[in-house]
Amino acid sequence: MTEGSSPARAYVLHLAVIAILVVLNFILPAYHHGLLARILVLATFAMGYNLLFGYVGLLSLGHAIFFAAGLYGAGLGVHHFELSVPVAFMAALACGAVLSLVIGLLALRTSGVAFMIVTMMFAQVLALAILYFAPLTGGDQGLVLQQQERVVHLGDTVLDLTNPMTRYMVALALFSIVLLLTLGVVRSRFGRVLIAIRENEERTRMLGYDTFANKLAAVVVSGVICAAAGSAYALLFGYVGANFASVQYSILPLLWVLLGGAATTLGPLIGTLFMYYVVDITSGYTSAYLLIVGIALILLVLFFPKGILGTIRQRWVRWLP
Amino acid sequence: MAFGPHLLLAVLEGLVTSAVLALTALGLSLVFGVMRVVNVAHGELFMLGAVLAWAIATSIGGSPAVGFMAALVLAPLIVGAVALAAERLVLRKVNYDPEATIVATIGLLYIIQQLALTFYGADARPVPPPFNMRISLPWFGYSGYKLSIIAASALLLVVSWLVMTKTKAGLIMRATQYDRETAQAFGIPVDRVYAGVFALGAMLAAIAAVLIVPISQAHYLMGQDPLLLSFIVVIIGGLGSLRGTVVAAVLIGVSDGVISMFFSPTLAKMIATLLVAMVLVFRPQGLFGRAVR
Amino acid sequence: MMPLMTTKGLSRHFGGLRAVDDVDFALMPGEIRAVIGPNGAGKTTFVSLVCGRIEPTAGMIVFDGSDITNLPAHKRVRLGIAYTFQITSIFANLSAYENVALPVQRTLTDGRSKGQVHAGVTEALERVGLANRAHIPAGQLAYGHQRLLEVAMGLALKPRLLVLDEPTQGLADSEIENFTGLVREIARDATVLIIEHNMPVVMELADRITVFEAGRILAEGTPEAIRANATVQRAYLGGGDD
Numbered sequence: 102m103t104e105g106s107s108p109a110r111a112y113v114l115h116l117a118v119i120a121i122l123v124v125l126n127f128i129l130p131a132y133h134h135g136l137l138a139r140i141l142v143l144a145t146f147a148m149g150y151n152l153l154f155g156y157v158g159l160l161s162l163g164h165a166i167f168f169a170a171g172l173y174g175a176g177l178g179v180h181h182f183e184l185s186v187p188v189a190f191m192a193a194l195a196c197g198a199v200l201s202l203v204i205g206l207l208a209l210r211t212s213g214v215a216f217m218i219v220t221m222m223f224a225q226v227l228a229l230a231i232l233y234f235a236p237l238t239g240g241d242q243g244l245v246l247q248q249q250e251r252v253v254h255l256g257d258t259v260l261d262l263t264n265p266m267t268r269y270m271v272a273l274a275l276f277s278i279v280l281l282l283t284l285g286v287v288r289s290r291f292g293r294v295l296i297a298i299r300e301n302e303e304r305t306r307m308l309g310y311d312t313f314a315n316k317l318a319a320v321v322v323s324g325v326i327c328a329a330a331g332s333a334y335a336l337l338f339g340y341v342g343a344n345f346a347s348v349q350y351s352i353l354p355l356l357w358v359l360l361g362g363a364a365t366t367l368g369p370l371i372g373t374l375f376m377y378y379v380v381d382i383t384s385g386y387t388s389a390y391l392l393i394v395g396i397a398l399i400l401l402v403l404f405f406p407k408g409i410l411g412t413i414r415q416r417w418v419r420w421l422p
Numbered sequence: 423m424a425f426g427p428h429l430l431l432a433v434l435e436g437l438v439t440s441a442v443l444a445l446t447a448l449g450l451s452l453v454f455g456v457m458r459v460v461n462v463a464h465g466e467l468f469m470l471g472a473v474l475a476w477a478i479a480t481s482i483g484g485s486p487a488v489g490f491m492a493a494l495v496l497a498p499l500i501v502g503a504v505a506l507a508a509e510r511l512v513l514r515k516v517n518y519d520p521e522a523t524i525v526a527t528i529g530l531l532y533i534i535q536q537l538a539l540t541f542y543g544a545d546a547r548p549v550p551p552p553f554n555m556r557i558s559l560p561w562f563g564y565s566g567y568k569l570s571i572i573a574a575s576a577l578l579l580v581v582s583w584l585v586m587t588k589t590k591a592g593l594i595m596r597a598t599q600y601d602r603e604t605a606q607a608f609g610i611p612v613d614r615v616y617a618g619v620f621a622l623g624a625m626l627a628a629i630a631a632v633l634i635v636p637i638s639q640a641h642y643l644m645g646q647d648p649l650l651l652s653f654i655v656v657i658i659g660g661l662g663s664l665r666g667t668v669v670a671a672v673l674i675g676v677s678d679g680v681i682s683m684f685f686s687p688t689l690a691k692m693i694a695t696l697l698v699a700m701v702l703v704f705r706p707q708g709l710f711g712r713a714v715r
Numbered sequence: 716m717m718p719l720m721t722t723k724g725l726s727r728h729f730g731g732l733r734a735v736d737d738v739d740f741a742l743m744p745g746e747i748r749a750v751i752g753p754n755g756a757g758k759t760t761f762v763s764l765v766c767g768r769i770e771p772t773a774g775m776i777v778f779d780g781s782d783i784t785n786l787p788a789h790k791r792v793r794l795g796i797a798y799t800f801q802i803t804s805i806f807a808n809l810s811a812y813e814n815v816a817l818p819v820q821r822t823l824t825d826g827r828s829k830g831q832v833h834a835g836v837t838e839a840l841e842r843v844g845l846a847n848r849a850h851i852p853a854g855q856l857a858y859g860h861q862r863l864l865e866v867a868m869g870l871a872l873k874p875r876l877l878v879l880d881e882p883t884q885g886l887a888d889s890e891i892e893n894f895t896g897l898v899r900e901i902a903r904d905a906t907v908l909i910i911e912h913n914m915p916v917v918m919e920l921a922d923r924i925t926v927f928e929a930g931r932i933l934a935e936g937t938p939e940a941i942r943a944n945a946t947v948q949r950a951y952l953g954g955g956d957d
Contacts, residue, residue: 160521207703214460214520215706218653222699225650229692290820290832297817300806307766307800309792309821309872352528359525389540395532402526403515 108288111366111422115284118367119277126269134265140377141272142334143357145279147369149326150354152283155364156292157319158299162217162351163224166204167324169346170196171331173231173238176341179250181237186253186262190332197328198321205320209313221348228346243342251336268337275333276370279326284366286322287422295319296364327354356394359401362408366422371409427561429680436679437672438568438637441575442630444671446648447655448582449626451667454656456599456619459513459523463530464627465649467505470534471497471628472640473542479549486550490636493549498628504534505624509617518616531645538642551636571633578629583664595619650691651678654698660707717780719744719906720765720796720876725774726930727760734760736930737774742876747898747907749917752927758910759801761927762878765908766798767791779875792821795875799865799882801910807854811864814853815839818871839871843897859890863897870901877901879909883916895920918942 122141129137146168153159174193178184184192208219231238238244253260260267286292294315297305306312335341344350353376354369361372376397380390401408407415414421450464461467474497479489508530516522555566586592597605598615606612627648631640638644655674659666674694681690718741727735735757742748750758763769765776767788775784783791792798797818806814819835840846843863848856853864862882869877879898883891891913898907898920911917917924917938924941926933934947941947 160524162524207699210703211706214524215702217521217524218460218657219699219702222653222695222702226692226696226699229688229695233686233688233692293813293817293820296809297806300808301804303768304800304804304806305817306789307768307792307798308818308868309789310817311787311789355525389536391532392536392540395529395536398529398532399512399526402522402529403512406522 110420111284111288114421115280115366118370119273119280122273122276126266126273131265134269136377136381138265138269138272139334139338140373141269141276141370142330142337143353143377144370144373145276145333146327146330147354147357147361147373148279148283148366149323149330151358151363151365151369152286152326153319153323154355154358155368156287156299157295157316159316159319160217160355161208161220162348162355163204163220163222164323164327164354165346165348165350166220166224166227167197167201167327168331168334168350168354169224169227169231170200170324171328171333172335172341172345173331174328175332176244176246176335177237179336180244180246180341186251186336187255190329190336193328193332193335194325197325197331200328201321201324202317204324205317209316209320221351224346224348224351228343228348231343231346238343239341241343243340243344246335246339246341248339251339262337263339272333272337275329279329280366280370282326284422287366291315291318299364352394352398356398356401358408359406360397360408362410362412362414365408365410365414368408368410375409424561427559428683430559431562431564432680432683433676434564434568434679435683436676437572438634438675439679440672440675441572442634443648443651443655443675444579444668445575445630445633446627447652447659447667447671448579448664449623449630450652451656451659451663452595452626453620453623455663456595457518457616459518459520460527461620461623462524462527462649463508463534464527464623464652465645465647466531466534466538467501467624467645468627468631468648469538469640469642469645470504471501471631472635472644473538473642474500474628475632475635476547476549476640477542487552490549490552490632493635494629494632497632498625501628502621502625506617506621509620513620514613514616535642535645542640542642544642546639546641548639549635565637567636571637574633575630578626579664579668582626586664650695654694657698657702716743718742719779721777722765723775723777725761725764725776726772727757727764727769728772733930735764735771738930738932740925740932742906742908744875744906745902746922747902747909747920749921749924750908750910750927751912751914751917751924752933756927757930758927759880760930762798762880762908762910766796766878768798792872795873796878797869797872797874797876798878799869799880801880801884803858803861803865805853805861805864805868808852810850811840811845811853811856812836812849814864815867815871818868822871822873835871839867842870842900843867844893859886862886862890862894866897866901874905876906876908879907879911881910881912883911883913891916 125137126134149167150164153161171193174196175189178189178192179186204220204223208216208223211219232240248263251262253262262268262271294305294310298312298315302312331345357372357376358369359372360376361368361370380393383393384390405412410421446468450461453459453461475493478493478496482489482492512526512530513523516526551567553567556563557566557569586595594610594615597608597610598612602612651674655667655670658674659670678690720742722738722740725735725738725740726733738761750761752758760769764771767786771784775782777783778791778794778796783794815836816832819839820832823831823835837846840849843866845860845863845867848860853861856864866882883894886894895916898909901907909920921938923936924938925935926941926947934941934944936944
């Protein structure tokens with residue numbers, strides 16, 4: 102994180118991770134290929150969460166609202182308003198930006214436990230609104246997006262998002278952009294201020310920084326990233342459902358980030374990947390998937406508060422961003 | 423039915439909700455007030471109380487009154503023991519750090535919920551009320567059992583108030599709430615007070631659940647609404663204030679009863695949640711609480 | 716000459732307690748002003764009002780000719796008022812380098828080059844003699860070095876008014892000597908407002924001294940005048956030591 106450490110190493114590591122993910126596109130068996138595409142999108146959601154929770158130290162229990170804003174922004178866009186896929190994606194980002202700005206302005210007046218509860222309540226309002234406006238949103242059932250709604254026309258090129266290869270590469274592209282963006286932000290002056298706010302907000306203020314404005318900017322960047330992940334999820338996997346707005350989808354990114362390591366750039370990927378496969382493997386034996394989530398949360402808090410990459414950084418690889 | 427009696431019915435139903443809510447929220451408020459942590463699994467402890475009530479009443483059999491009374495005694499004790507174990511094994515280990523506690527109690531929430539689903543199943547099951555008596559009002563008959571819930575809750579709240587204000591245990595709790603370090607310096611075993619308060623909070627939720635289960639059946643997802651409503655009550659009433667909690671519970675319970683009689687419950691819940699979030703943003707000390715300087 | 720900073724009728728009440736009570740104060744550019752007084756006299760509250768960490772109950776504050784009474788703290792810092800905390804308040808988990816990089820990048824409004832931040836950090840750390848400890852986490856520095864880091868952070872803001880709240884508290888005698896030299900050097904291009912209990916330090920450094928008691932200014936003058944002032948002696952200098 103310091104400017105003294107060599108930035109090249111970090112970029113090489115991240116590019117290598119992306120390169121491995123590109124190669125996996127061509128060698129993974131179909132089942133894991135599909136799973137990994139989903140994981141990449143959800144890991145993007147987790148990266149958005151990590152920016153706020155890991156680097157600024159703001160624990161939100163309502164980030165499902167931004168994911169759902171993107172999900173429904175894009176999903177309703179192509180389904181009801183016949184927007185093209187790129188336009189729907191941009192519309193979803195705009196939804197995320199506006200929503201995160203409003204929520205940031207309100208929720209950042211509080212701190213600590215109150216911040217957690219307020220964010221959870223705002224997310225709850227959206228979840229209820231989705232159920233209430235069932236004629237538009239499909240309510241509990243959700244909406245299934247048809248294949249013709251998920252085709253991108255760029256000049257002569259046609260990208261069919263229902264094609265597994267295309268789907269994987271689009272998911273990876275989004276993931277890579279957000280990963281490098283996170284790395285850039287963390288190493289920037291803005292990132293330095295965010296970390297300072299996490300460490301000691303009052304001191305940061307007395308060094309002349311408008312901590313409220315910086316936190317607000319972080320909420321908006323985080324919200325837009327989560328909305329991008331949500332809209333990608335809708336467009337790539339063709340389903341828009343109310344459960345993505347539920348409290349559970351606010352808890353999951355927290356779990357993934359805690360597991361992978363808060364305030365590490367690659368932690369969200371590791372955490373999402375790990376958790377997804379643990380659930381996938383155990384669901385062969387038991388349907389009690391929530392039990393595993395619950396036990397994982399408690400064990401992490403008790404014994405492993407820095408997560409996988411956080412511990413690795415602390416013990417061995419100090420330069421890890 | 424005319425509007426007047428309709429409204430009366432709505433208010434009565436609302437008062438039953440308030441009675442249960444006040445007990446549940448008091449448990450949450452007590453834990454927050456004394457320990458300064460938020461127990462997100464509170465709703466699941468409520469659910470556990472209801473499910474245990476069904477299990478106890480069913481296994482005892484015989485007269486409904488006997489089964490119910492056994493449940494009313496045993497279910498809260500078991501729930502209290504579960505809470506005590508969670509406090510000793512988890513909360514104490516993270517040193518009551520507010521954020522770690524929230525994450526850990528979310529974990530507890532999922533564990534209890536999943537275990538209830540696995541061992542109790544996805545069905546809603548009733549517990550027979552201890553007595554069946556209809557009280558006839560001029561316009562409609564009303565369940566005597568429901569009225570007895572209101573009475574029981576009121577009694578428990580009065581007892582809680584007396585314990586908090588008149589007994590040594592209450593004094594110790596208030597001293598710990600006021601200033602943990604000073605309390606410790608005066609020889610109060612803060613550690614044990616915390617364990618006791620956490621168990622007591624859970625037991626209040628369990629009692630509330632046993633009282634309501636003859637009316638609303640036990641179900642593994644029934645903890646979600648009480649959690650949200652308790653949050654709302656505690657926030658509106660001001661954290662850690664018993665009087666505020668009761669006033670807010672009646673306010674929320676009755677308005678919930680009246681609103682959902684005339685409007686869509688989803689819309690009502692949506693508006694209520696938004697309003698409460700705004701209270702928390704603009705008046706964090708609650709509508710009845712006093713500002714902390 | 717126009718004062719750099721003045722307060723007029725400045726008050727702050729906490730409930731019934733008048734922590735700062737109707738204070739009129741003026742600070743000339745370039746001077747080193749010491750604020751002394753018994754514990755609870757309102758010294759820290761007074762400088763906190765000046766930096767904007769707390770809001771006044773009444774009165775106004777003027778800095779460099781403009782009214783800053785309602786300006787938030789971070790904007791006052793940008794105008795050139797820097798505050799170093801009484802209780803060491805550094806970023807313990809970040810390196811000394813990062814600690815100083817924050818205020819340095821704050822003052823760089825134009826250039827985006829990393830070289831400028833680096834040069835600024837190195838200069839500030841060198842001035843307080845911590846350049847060789849740049850990459851140690853601040854929390855692992857010795858206490859005296861943490862105090863110096865705190866000052867380096869203040870310096871890096873290139874302040875016009877540097878407020879030091881009991882900077883020598885907890886320092887060894889040899890460190891204090893170093894410190895007074897540093898403050899004198901800082902005063903060459905900044906005005907210094909220093910709260911200090913150590914009387915020899917005050918007498919040696921200050922151009923003028925303001926004595927607070929019970930939220931009010933009891934006396935003000937040169938070190939010699941304050942030393943000779945009978946009221947001050949009764950209220951403070953004679954009244955036991957600190």
